[in-house]
Amino acid sequence: MKRRLISMAVCTAMVVGSLAGCGGAGTTATTATTAAPAGSAAGSETTAGGETTAAGAKESIVSAPTALTYIFADGDEGAKAAMNEIVSQFNAAYPDITITIEPGSGGAYSELLKTKESVGEFPDVMEMRDTAVYQRAGMLEPLPQDIVELFKTTVEFDGDTYTAPLAGENTNGIIYNKKYFDDNGLTEPKTYDEFIQLCETIKSKGDMAPLVIGGQDIWHIGFWFYKAYNDQVLSGDPDFIKHCYDGSKDFRDPAIKAVFEEMQQLFQYGQDGWVSTPDAQITTFLVSDMAAMMYSGTHMFSQIETADPGFAYGWFAVPSPDGKTRLVGGGGASGLAISAESAKDPDKKAAAEEFIRFFYAPENYKVYVEKLNAIPSTVVTPDAAFSPMMNTVIEALDNADDLSCMWNVRTGENELPPDFRNFTYKTTIEVIQGQRDIASACDELNKTWQVAMQNFNPVTSKQ
Amino acid sequence: MTKKKGGIDTAAVAFIAPAFILYTLFIIVPAFSSVYYSFTSWDGISPVVKFVGLANYREIFTSARFGNALRNTVILTVFISIVENALALLLALLVDHVKWFKNFFRSAFYVPVLISGIVSGFIWKIMYNYNFGAINSLLTSIGLGEWKQDWLGNPKLTLLMVGFVLIWKGAGYYMIIYLASLQSVPTDVVEAAAIDGASPWQRFKTITVPLISGAFTINFTLSLINGLKVFDQISVMTDGGPGFTTETVVYLLYKVGFNEGRQGFGTAVGIVLLFIIIILNAVQQKFLKSREVQL
Numbered sequence: 001m002k003r004r005l006i007s008m009a010v011c012t013a014m015v016v017g018s019l020a021g022c023g024g025a026g027t028t029a030t031t032a033t034t035a036a037p038a039g040s041a042a043g044s045e046t047t048a049g050g051e052t053t054a055a056g057a058k059e060s061i062v063s064a065p066t067a068l069t070y071i072f073a074d075g076d077e078g079a080k081a082a083m084n085e086i087v088s089q090f091n092a093a094y095p096d097i098t099i100t101i102e103p104g105s106g107g108a109y110s111e112l113l114k115t116k117e118s119v120g121e122f123p124d125v126m127e128m129r130d131t132a133v134y135q136r137a138g139m140l141e142p143l144p145q146d147i148v149e150l151f152k153t154t155v156e157f158d159g160d161t162y163t164a165p166l167a168g169e170n171t172n173g174i175i176y177n178k179k180y181f182d183d184n185g186l187t188e189p190k191t192y193d194e195f196i197q198l199c200e201t202i203k204s205k206g207d208m209a210p211l212v213i214g215g216q217d218i219w220h221i222g223f224w225f226y227k228a229y230n231d232q233v234l235s236g237d238p239d240f241i242k243h244c245y246d247g248s249k250d251f252r253d254p255a256i257k258a259v260f261e262e263m264q265q266l267f268q269y270g271q272d273g274w275v276s277t278p279d280a281q282i283t284t285f286l287v288s289d290m291a292a293m294m295y296s297g298t299h300m301f302s303q304i305e306t307a308d309p310g311f312a313y314g315w316f317a318v319p320s321p322d323g324k325t326r327l328v329g330g331g332g333a334s335g336l337a338i339s340a341e342s343a344k345d346p347d348k349k350a351a352a353e354e355f356i357r358f359f360y361a362p363e364n365y366k367v368y369v370e371k372l373n374a375i376p377s378t379v380v381t382p383d384a385a386f387s388p389m390m391n392t393v394i395e396a397l398d399n400a401d402d403l404s405c406m407w408n409v410r411t412g413e414n415e416l417p418p419d420f421r422n423f424t425y426k427t428t429i430e431v432i433q434g435q436r437d438i439a440s441a442c443d444e445l446n447k448t449w450q451v452a453m454q455n456f457n458p459v460t461s462k463q
Numbered sequence: 464m465t466k467k468k469g470g471i472d473t474a475a476v477a478f479i480a481p482a483f484i485l486y487t488l489f490i491i492v493p494a495f496s497s498v499y500y501s502f503t504s505w506d507g508i509s510p511v512v513k514f515v516g517l518a519n520y521r522e523i524f525t526s527a528r529f530g531n532a533l534r535n536t537v538i539l540t541v542f543i544s545i546v547e548n549a550l551a552l553l554l555a556l557l558v559d560h561v562k563w564f565k566n567f568f569r570s571a572f573y574v575p576v577l578i579s580g581i582v583s584g585f586i587w588k589i590m591y592n593y594n595f596g597a598i599n600s601l602l603t604s605i606g607l608g609e610w611k612q613d614w615l616g617n618p619k620l621t622l623l624m625v626g627f628v629l630i631w632k633g634a635g636y637y638m639i640i641y642l643a644s645l646q647s648v649p650t651d652v653v654e655a656a657a658i659d660g661a662s663p664w665q666r667f668k669t670i671t672v673p674l675i676s677g678a679f680t681i682n683f684t685l686s687l688i689n690g691l692k693v694f695d696q697i698s699v700m701t702d703g704g705p706g707f708t709t710e711t712v713v714y715l716l717y718k719v720g721f722n723e724g725r726q727g728f729g730t731a732v733g734i735v736l737l738f739i740i741i742i743l744n745a746v747q748q749k750f751l752k753s754r755e756v757q758l
Contacts, residue, residue: 108702114721117508133724137508215616218702273593275705276616281595290594418506418724430706435618444527451522455504455725 060096061354062347067098068355071113072127074104075217075279078302082371090358097351099125110419125352128337131155131163132411133418141343144353150360151377155333155411163335164356166368168375169328169405170297171393172223175304177292178312180208188316192231195318199269202292209271212291214279221425223295224266225259226328226406231320232258234404242413244449245459251445260431260438262321267432275429287311297328298373301389315389317396327396329375329403333411413459417452500730507726519731529732531707532715533739539626539711540690547630547686548679551637558638559645569642573635580632580695587628588700591615615701618708625709628696633689637682644678645671680751687747691740712736 070087074080087099102123104112110130116122122139134140135157142160154161174195181187184205189195202210214220233240233255243249271277271291283300285291287308294300295318304313320326336356343349358364366382368374373390375397376382386394397403407414408421427444430436436444501519505512523529558569575583590597591614599611614624648671656666694713697703703710703718710718712732720729 111717111721114507114724118721133506133508137506138510139508215705216702218704271594273613273616276591276593276613285594419718419722422718422722426704426706429704433618433705435706435708447527452723455506 061094061350062096064347065096065098066347066351067100068124068342068348068351069102069121070099070125070355071102071116071123072104073109073129075109076299076303076372077306078299078371078373079368082368085367086359086364089364090355093358094351094354097354099355122339122341124339124342124348125355126337126339127166127334128163129334129409130418131333131335131337132157132415134337135162139340141338141340141349141352143338143356147353147356147360150357150379152379153330153377157411163333163337164360165332165335165377166374167372167377169330169332169409170299170374171328171397172227172295172297173315173317173327173393173396174293174295175286175300176294176314176316177286177289178314180289180292181314188314190319191323192319192321196265199266199293203269208289209285209291210269210293211266211271212277212282212285212294213267213270213274214277214282214296215270215275215429216277217279218422218425220279220282220296221428222406222408222421223297224263225425225428227295227318227326228259228262228266229407230326230402230404231322232256232262234407235320235322235324235326235402238404239414241407241410241416242459245413245453245457251449252442256442256445257438260428260441263428264432275433283307286313298375298390298393301373301387302371305387313389315392315396317400324401325396325399326402326404327400328406329397329400330405332405332409334409335377415458417449417456420449420452423448497730497733500727501734502731503727504725505727506724507720508724515727519728520735522728523731523735528707528710529712529715532710532712535622535707535709536691536711536713539622539629539693540687542623542626543629543633543690543693544683544686546626547634548637548682550630550634551682552641554634554638555641555645558642569639572638575632576635578632581699583628583632584696584699587624587631587696588615591624591700616705618705621701621705621708625693625696625700628700629690629693632696633686637686640678640682641675644675648674676751680748683747683751684744687743688740691736691743712739 070083072079072083074083083101087101091098104127109127113122113126113128113130117139128134128140131140140162142162143164147164148154148161151165154165155163176188184202186198186201189198199210202208213224233253236255237243237249240249240253240255244251267274271285277285279296282291282294282296283303284307286294287304301313304311317325317327336359338349338352338356342352359368360378362378362380362382365376365378366384369376369382369384370386373387373393375394376384408416410416424445427436427441431438431441500512502514502516503512504515504518554572558565558572561568578586589595593599593611593613593616596614598614602608602610612620615621652674653666653670656670661669692713693711694717697709697711697714698717701709703714713736716729716732716736719725719732
């Protein structure tokens with residue numbers, strides 16, 4: 001009897017122990033330290049709303065100690081450092097609010113967020129990229145008007161704004177080895193043909209690859225793809241996706257074939273092993289004289305300077321084949337957002353909204369903008385110490401013939417079906433590697449598009 | 464002795480109940496609900512679930528992407544099953560016959576099994592790196608630079624390279640099962656055969672192999688199932704690429720379900736995979752069990 005009772009107690013303890021392992025916050029979550037760095041908002045001056053106590057902390061805006069989870073795409077080291085610093089400062093300024101940063105999974109961010117949602121761990125505050133999808137599912141909380149008014153432009157859904165844009169769209173261009181260019185008498189090309197000739201010249205020299213491509217990260221392929229897509233498709237039809245939805249066009253269009261041809265032409269100048277090179281390694285290629293140029297966003301400037309403070313680099317926009325300069329720029333639908341479920345708790349809602357105000361306060365937002373060399377999205381421009389290179393980019397944006405956001409962040413009738421972009425990029429890799437020809441790639445894209453349209457069609461669903 | 468009330472052994476039920484409840488809640492119930500969702504176009508997030516009948520299954524059996532994923536899965540599974548078991552048996556024979564440091568070798572071959580799939584994927588991803596990885600660096604340093612390959616970028620090699628990682632990680636586990644089976648082969652039978660003039664190969668083929676065929680059955684079944692549901696290494700090393708070269712059925716299920724907002728279709732892929740596993744396992748069991756021999 002005694003033995004049986006002990007056995008039953010052990011069994012019960014095992015069951016309780018195994019159930020205790022279910023749910024709860026991830027064990028890998030990190031809480032940004034509450035030790036505020038020097039010069040932070042924990043000083044006595046008032047910053048993002050709220051009064052400041054004599055000890056430097058803000059007066060409480062919640063009725064009880066409140067914890068929030070926060071996720072963002074942490075594949076970029078600059079973003080990671082900036083977010084950690086700002087969250088640390090916020091936690092120090094608001095002792096009764098604790099924001100815990102959870103791992104953001106780098107390149108698989110959209111999948112991570114969906115996985116988190118499916119296991120009931122949707123974060124309270126997050127960097128939201130698939131805004132339309134989550135807004136339609138009722139998972140995002142509309143932002144209050146005082147936050148919306150902080151920004152130059154925002155994107156509305158049914159009259160409400162759900163995301164606070166982190167920055168203007170990241171402008172892609174060629175970042176090049178200035179010393180190599182100067183030593184070899186190479187100059188920035190003014191036309192697309194000159195750019196191809198430049199790549200040929202560097203390739204024939206044999207010192208290094210003309211271009212370094214981080215093909216292992218699918219979103220890096222997207223930088224190149226969008227350039228070609230902008231050149232060949234959007235130049236002729238800015239509403240191509242809308243026309244694919246209404247059936248007047250499809251992915252067998254000659255413009256799409258031209259996109260693949262442009263990609264094949266560009267990628268022949270990539271380094272050996274480009275398809276398995278992660279984006280995180282391309283800085284190493286550039287500063288180690290293994291490649292002369294990379295095509296990426298302004299967030300790479302700080303990464304290059306960190307990797308080699310003495311490395312001399314330049315930037316130029318790649319002209320389109322028709323002579324125009326088309327750049328990624330302007331505002332998009334992604335940014336910081338608040339979970340609707342979390343917002344049902346008044347304290348969490350107040351804390352989340354205060355965090356967003358704090359984040360975009362000029363002295364805090366400056367940290368983010370400087371680390372990523374990002375174009376500020378706020379009306380009040382932070383006093384960020386932009387590098388001369390960043391000023392070159394801003395000047396190029398001001399003079400560009402066309403500014404647009406990436407095709408996968410558009411909303412409304414030009415919104416892509418979920419994850420169609422990754423399917424397109426993978427198919428592009430197949431074409432470039434010779435696994436399939438352009439005609440069959442277009443057929444495959446079209447078949448996938450037809451299937452995707454059955455579940456998602458913003459054009460016909462309105463009719 | 465336990466008391467039975469009305470023919471029910473209450474103590475036994477009490478011991479089985481926690482595991483049964485957990486198994487029902489976390490395995491059986493989701494499995495049945497998966498069948499329901501496989502007939503819908505649910506996106507995994509929206510509260511609205513739309514019934515679409517057999518549309519998902521029709522798409523699976525006409526989809527080139529599913530066909531590609533199934534082909535990759537079959538190639539990977541067959542490759543892993545054969546090579547992994549051959550290697551495991553070889554290691555078991557070595558460990559069984561080695562005279563010194565038997566325990567050390569047994570532990571050393573088993574260590575990769577203890578590494579998680581994600582970690583093993585990261586380790587080999589770094590080693591396979593074209594420009595900075597250990598394999599290409601070693602080849603260059605010993606004068607075989609022309610043998611350098613883009614191990615995870617060459618579409619002809621990538622699937623096999625993923626397979627090698629799985630074999631490296633799993634062989635130690637099957638080795639233990641073969642080793643236990645080898646050690647249960649009666650030595651007097653082997654000695655009698657030796658006295659009768661049988662060569663080592665004849666003794667292995669006609670005595671050892673039939674007597675360890677139970678271990679073959681277990682190991683081939685396990686490696687078949689593990690090969691069919693491999694995910695971690697593909698996720699970390701290749702994300703199903705380059706292109707769709709290493710996209711398997713399980714990975715396709717994950718991609719369409721979580722990335723493309725087609726949880727209903729992804730669930731239907733899972734149901735089809737379940738039937739594939741059941742059928743393959745049944746065929747394999749029938750074939751291998753018929754060859755088992757017991758003294």
